[in-house]
Amino acid sequence: MPKVIDHDQRRSDIIDVTWALIVKGGLEAATMREIASEAGFANGALKHYFPGKDEIIQGTYDRALGMMSEGVATAVGDATGLAALRAIVYASAPLTEEAIVAGRVLLSFWERAMSNDDLHQAYLSHLTSWRGGLRTYIEQGRADGDIVTPTPDEQLVDEIVLINVGANVMSLIAPELSTPALLEAQLDAFFDRITTA
Amino acid sequence: MPKVIDHDQRRSDIIDVTWALIVKGGLEAATMREIASEAGFANGALKHYFPGKDEIIQGTYDRALGMMSEGVATAVGDATGLAALRAIVYASAPLTEEAIVAGRVLLSFWERAMSNDDLHQAYLSHLTSWRGGLRTYIEQGRADGDIVTPTPDEQLVDEIVLINVGANVMSLIAPELSTPALLEAQLDAFFDRITTA
Numbered sequence: 001m002p003k004v005i006d007h008d009q010r011r012s013d014i015i016d017v018t019w020a021l022i023v024k025g026g027l028e029a030a031t032m033r034e035i036a037s038e039a040g041f042a043n044g045a046l047k048h049y050f051p052g053k054d055e056i057i058q059g060t061y062d063r064a065l066g067m068m069s070e071g072v073a074t075a076v077g078d079a080t081g082l083a084a085l086r087a088i089v090y091a092s093a094p095l096t097e098e099a100i101v102a103g104r105v106l107l108s109f110w111e112r113a114m115s116n117d118d119l120h121q122a123y124l125s126h127l128t129s130w131r132g133g134l135r136t137y138i139e140q141g142r143a144d145g146d147i148v149t150p151t152p153d154e155q156l157v158d159e160i161v162l163i164n165v166g167a168n169v170m171s172l173i174a175p176e177l178s179t180p181a182l183l184e185a186q187l188d189a190f191f192d193r194i195t196t197a
Numbered sequence: 198m199p200k201v202i203d204h205d206q207r208r209s210d211i212i213d214v215t216w217a218l219i220v221k222g223g224l225e226a227a228t229m230r231e232i233a234s235e236a237g238f239a240n241g242a243l244k245h246y247f248p249g250k251d252e253i254i255q256g257t258y259d260r261a262l263g264m265m266s267e268g269v270a271t272a273v274g275d276a277t278g279l280a281a282l283r284a285i286v287y288a289s290a291p292l293t294e295e296a297i298v299a300g301r302v303l304l305s306f307w308e309r310a311m312s313n314d315d316l317h318q319a320y321l322s323h324l325t326s327w328r329g330g331l332r333t334y335i336e337q338g339r340a341d342g343d344i345v346t347p348t349p350d351e352q353l354v355d356e357i358v359l360i361n362v363g364a365n366v367m368s369l370i371a372p373e374l375s376t377p378a379l380l381e382a383q384l385d386a387f388f389d390r391i392t393t394a
Contacts, residue, residue, distance in 0.1 A: 124374075151386060
C-alpha cells in the first residue's frame, strides 16, 4: 500500500521551519537548502510542496498575517465604531511577545516584497483591506458621536498605520528605547485626541 | 612605476554599486559575486577593500545615514529649540525622492541588523544619538515657552521616531496610500498639538 502523504501537513511543517529560520537568522538564513535540511527533506524535495522560495516566503507571511488577523478578530468580536477601532489598534500593535515575533517575519517580508512584485501585490491587498477596516470603524465612530476630531479620516487611518509599522520595526530593533509602555501611552493619547472636540 | 590605487575611491565605487543593487533588487541581489562583477573586479578582489559582505553593507548604510545627516544638518543650521525640531523632523522624513531611496537601503539594513550584532549595535548607536538630538531640541523648546504640551518628552521622541520609521517603510511599499501629503499633514498636526496648551 503506498504511503499516504498529507500535503497540507507537509506544507505547514515547511512553513514552521521557515518561520523559525527567519526569526533566528533573517531571510538570508532561510535558504532552500537550509529549509529542506531542517524539515528533514532531501534537497529538491521541497518542489513537491512549493514551486519556489517566494511561495514559501508567501506562505510564512500568510501565517504571520493569519495570526495577527485571528488576534484582531477575537479582540474586535461584535464591536463596531470606536470600540472596534480601539480593539483593532491595540490587538495589531506589537505589545505582546507573539506580535513582536510575527513582526520579525513581517520585516523580512517587506524587504523581499520591495523586489518581488507578487509579494508586493499581496501586501498591498492586505494593506488596502486593513485600511478599509479602520476607515469603516472611524466612520461608525463618527456616526455614533464618539469620534469628534476635525482631522480627516484618511489622515487618522494613515497615522494608525505609520505608528503600527514604525512600532513593529522598533520593537524588534530597539525594544529598550521604544518600549511597550511608550507605545501604549501613544495609543492612549491618540484615542483621547480623536474623542475630544 | 607601480600603478597607484586609490583605495578610498575603490571603496566608494564598491558602495555605489552595492547601493544600486540594493535599490534595484534588495539584499538578495547584492551578492559578493554580483557586487564584484558590477564594480568590474575579479571574484575575490573585493577582499582587498572590505573584509566581508557585512562591512560592505555597513559602508552602504553609513552612506545612507550620511546623506540623511547632511540634509538634516543643512536644514537645522544654527537653529535651536522648536525651529530645530521642525527642521530635523521634516528633513529626515521621506518627503523627497532622495530620502525615499535612502529609506530602501535602510529597510535592507534593518532586516540584516536583526541577525547581525555589529550592524545592530551600529544602528542602536545612531538611534540613541538621533533620539538625544530630538530630546535636546524639545527641552530647549520648552525652556523657550514654545513647546507647551503636557505629553512627556520621551513619548514625543518616540512618536517622532515611530512616524518616521513607519513612513520610511510605507513610502516604499505603498506610496499611493501613504502619500507625502498625508505625512506632511500628520507632521503639521503634531507640531500644532505640541505648541498648543
